[in-house]
Amino acid sequence: MVRAPCCEKMGLKRGPWTPEEDHLLVSYIQKHGHGNWRALPKQAGLLRCGKSCRLRWINYLRPDIKRGNFTAEEEETIIKLHEMLGNRWSAIAAKLPGRTDNEIKNVWHTHLKKRLQKTKQADQLINSETKTRGSKPHLIKRSVSSSSTVTTQSVSSSSTSSSDLLSSVFTLRESNGMNMCIKSEDMDSLEPILPQIEESFWSEAAMDDNSIAMNNELPAHHQCSFEPVESFQQGCGYNSINFDDGMDFWYDVFIRSGDSTELTF
């Protein structure tokens, strides 16, 4: 027997819910509960199928739903649980009070999956550099945006000598068209690729055991300060640059050596 799709019934409404429908559903469930989803819409005076009502209640109208952005802790939890459970969204949602499986699934596909892919790529980069350069710690800075108005673009050298693996130059490209670059080491050979950057802007990152110093002076309107140091394990962490003119960038710091270390700017 082939079962008809639940919403195929004639005259049943589909698509976004109106506030009136929400009100009907909520007040019915508050009075009578939701014993039988199939029968509920008729009893509540809704022209919806039971499935649609259930979904609306579970994902949006339940009183214990937590709205708003996911916190960093919640995102961490999702990543960890997904590692353990895979795409079992309802099981993951059970560990996050107030969050629905649908919401978690969405945030996974729109944010977390991409972030993990980025991290994976970075790890591969780190690994490949480790093979080429040995284990001496060094930094690669890669910008990540602090807001959606900033995008990042990496520029690689066409040369393939092993030293070029240190020449990570990254462009912070703002929506207003202005480009800013930070490079982790002085690589004169790359500068022709980025003619729009004034020499005075370059910031040199110098290694001093486990610390990094930003040595040069930036143009006055781009003076910046650095957030307090964080401790990093091997892999990546985040740091931020706060420019006096209001710009604020976050960027990743990758540590290639196996040493746990603390970075100071």
Place this chain on the structure above:
DNA sequence: AAAATCATCAACCGCGATCGC
């Protein structure tokens, strides 16, 4: 300023599991 593209998220669909007669 308009068109194209991208990102987000609510809602839908299909299927397997479970319920209950």
Place this chain on the structure above:
DNA sequence: TGCGATCGCGGTTGATGATTT
């Protein structure tokens, strides 16, 4: 025990707003 009805889950779609070209 069998079978239809219902539930719940995960995958997918599509409307909408934001951003880029």
